[in-house]
Amino acid sequence: MKLFNKKTKENVEIGKIIGIGINYYDFVESISLPIPSRPYIFYKPNTTLIESGEKVLLSNNKDLITFEGEIAVIIGEKCRYVKEEDVERYILGYTLANDITNKKDFQEDGHMGLAKSYDTFTPIYKFYNGELKLKDLNKLTFNTYQNGEVKQIGNLENLIFKIPKLIAFLSNVMTLNKGDIILTGSPAGPDKLIKSDIIEIEMDQIGTLKNTIA
Secondary structure (H helix, E strand, C coil): CEEECCCCCCEEECCCEEEEECCEHHHHHHCCCCCCCCCEEEEECHHHEEECCCEECCCCCCCCEECCEEEEEEECCCECCCCHHHHHHHEEEEEEEECCEEHHHHHHHCCCCCCCCCCCCEEECCECECCCCHHHHCCCEEEEEECCEEEEEEEHHHECCCHHHHHHHHHCCCCECCCCEEECCCCCCCCECCCCCEEEEEECCCEEEEEEEC
């Protein structure tokens, strides 16, 4: 799957997908979790990727499968051992993602590996904004709607580990390549998905990611 910048006409192939869990203060407070001391990392296979307009496939209506609206950071240049103050030069842009999770798997296994890995569980908006700067991004909000009702309101000032910290931390663990995606975490309000639901994640400066649950 490729992401596209409407202004520059640049296409970029998505590389690895790195998720960050438990990364919003309001989310932590809503479920009474301790604040993590370092980023909680998981990975999602590329087979989870779908575009806006495609259908999310649920195996059943019984498991607690939730949507999680998020801002995704796209890496623009291969990097390793990046300092926080240098992070912005390695960011290609930002887009919207839905980090769908089967909470039943997580509750049974105690880790995110299976819960995040089902096909179609990472809808992502294919158009990215490469003009946004970190100082401006932190002032903006994005909303997640379930059947037209606002369920999540996200603001990156509410992140526990902000984007410079995340990229610096990750680049000290692994090499980040152009096209790698970092899912920055989900604010409070994820809710159960059932078949026929319509989930929209919207940010004026990026666009709207919209998917139907099938």
